């Protein structure tokens with residue numbers, strides 16, 4: 100991959116994670132220009148990485164960069180973008196959640212090369228999975244350094260993956276509830292988490308490694324006839340666990356399709 104100059108408009112949580120991932124050794128980009136807000140995050144990044152410089156303002160980020168990442172919150176995107184001048188065909192990556200591509204292009208007001216992406220905080224450790232739309236080799240290369248890039252051929256695919264990216268809190272809540280359950284029933288503090296976290300890692304690794312086996316089949320394989328896993332799965336389904344999950348995903352997908360993400 101060519102080492103490009105990358106810039107960030109909006110230096111918040113996700114920009115911080117991306118910059119850390121991109122500049123982990125060996126660095127994947129040659130220069131990183133960040134906007135001055137948030138000032139604490141910007142100054143911390145500039146102090147830690149020689150490749151990072153803080154621009155005077157958002158326009159200076161654009162002027163200094165081959166690829167510009169838009170990483171402000173959706174609520175201010177129009178205000179921020181409308182006042183800026185991008186170069187024709189400039190590479191622009193928007194990580195702004197659930198904001199329509201046509202709206203972004205209208206606010207940008209120039210014929211840029213716009214790609215949308217959903218990086219997750221794990222990119223800081225180069226362990227993220229990032230949905231990218233539309234497919235783009237340069238952008239996919241960036242997110243492949245930061246973990247795994249999944250390129251979406253359609254907006255529908257992209258919105259579907261965006262919906263499942265909203266499962267993170269729920270999965271952590273399942274882990275938290277299991278640990279709380281263990282401790283309330285007498286397991287010493289710390290042991291439950293030490294057990295549950297690797298259990299979830301092993302399950303994810305099994306799902307990743309066994310790509311040819313449908314997940315439903317994998318689930319059944321762990322549910323030995325008459326065994327404990329089969330019993331818990333049956334209780335979960337009988338008590339509406341799967342239905343609750345499906346309904347929650349349907350509702351968040353609707354919100355994404357209506358352009359209401361944050």
Ligand SMILES: NC(=O)c1ccc[n+]([C@@H]2O[C@H](COP(=O)([O-])OP(=O)(O)OC[C@H]3O[C@@H](n4cnc5c(N)ncnc54)[C@H](OP(=O)(O)O)[C@@H]3O)[C@@H](O)[C@H]2O)c1
Pocket residue numbers: 108109110111112113114134136137138157169170171172173175179194195196217218219220360361
């Ligand atoms: N966090 C995630 O895991 C995640 C994942 C995927 C996508 N996203 C998307 O990424 C975007 C940023 O999310 P975030 O979590 O990083 O939010 P955040 O931490 O609030 O970062 C947004 C940053 O924008 C800065 N900002 C405010 N006004 C600005 C302006 N006029 N010009 C330039 N920067 C300005 C803010 O600075 P101040 O602090 O000074 O106001 C803040 O540092 C959102 O659209 C979100 O949907 C986030």
